[in-house]
Amino acid sequence: MKDKLDDNRPIFLQIKEQLEDSVINETIKPGERVPSTNEFASYYKINPATAAKGINELVNESILFKKRGVGMFVTENAKDILIEKRKQTFYENFIQPLKNEARKLHVSNEELVDMIKEGNINEN
């Protein structure tokens, strides 16, 4: 959990991303309860309507489901759905900025590919 949220990006997105990260790295597992709107609101001192928006979007994307009167829980397929979604945005979020910077520095395509091949993503 982050200690503070940024005021320069939509808060509901930050709540959403945090929950997504928790599901992807399995700090919250399928079937487990996630913090409620009010728990998020008190923790971060944010407007509860805003926290609710982040959580509701995850419900719409089948990452969370609601048990009436009990709370919000992580669905069985949540992690798979999220990984698929993150892969789709991987290009624009990570590769595109990398290419922009490479262009600025006159790094050629070949040089860039060579750099990517260095090391192994399964290390560390």
Added chain:
Amino acid sequence: MRIDVKNLTKRYKDKLALDNISFSLDEPKIYGLLGRNGAGKTTFMEILSGHIIGSSGEITIDDENPFDNGRITESICLIKEGNNFKKDLKVKNVLRIYSIFYPNWDNALADELVKEYNLSPNAKVKTLSKGMESALGIIVGLASKAPITIFDEPYIGLDAAARKKFYEILLEEYELEKRTIIFSTHLIDEVSLLFEEVLIIQDGKLVLKEEAEVLRNKTCSVSGTVQEVEDFIKDKDIIGKKQLAGMMTAYVYGDMEQAKSAGLNVEGVPIQELMIYLTENKGA
């Protein structure tokens, strides 16, 4: 309760404090009312609370004028920067008086907060420190449970820990029961995450009214070479721009993704910064 403001103007001798403003607040939300010193915020809140009347135009709460209107004024609690209470009253008597005036008054909450803020019930208002007097204002505002509760810079002299406590309890109360809370402050960074909607007043005019999340999403600062930035912003609504050594940063209403794909450096603009850019440029 629904608040409608229509062409409201307030003139003091040679100064126009409110200049023909119109808007509606139709839902119980936490509203941030922001602006520079002398922008007209306090005048607006005093008219809304029925303490003074406008020079022209009107303000209605559930279709009724708040001025000299008992049914409406018991639904509104305005806590000002200071001098909220008679100096010779004791703390417990202040609370007693307000508990009679406000039909939704929450005695248990008031007692809890008096302990929380270490106020002694028998102390007279004039013996309280600035911070203590502010704390008493906050207690009355929260415990009033008035459907429209207005805090106008309510915490002169209140330390950071006490302010944090105030935000916590404000949120708790708001979660329990939604009400319209209008919050005016210069400590924007501290409270901007509480706001659901933001209003900015400048020179008596309403220059912005928008949901906080939309602002966070739609206002961005874009940086790059002067040429790149100029190209990107030419069809945009520009809040401000500055340049140095061939590089330019512009503050615009625009789509962050679009700016990113144009290869520009993009960041969101915090509400505090937005307020500064918006109110700096006017009249400059």
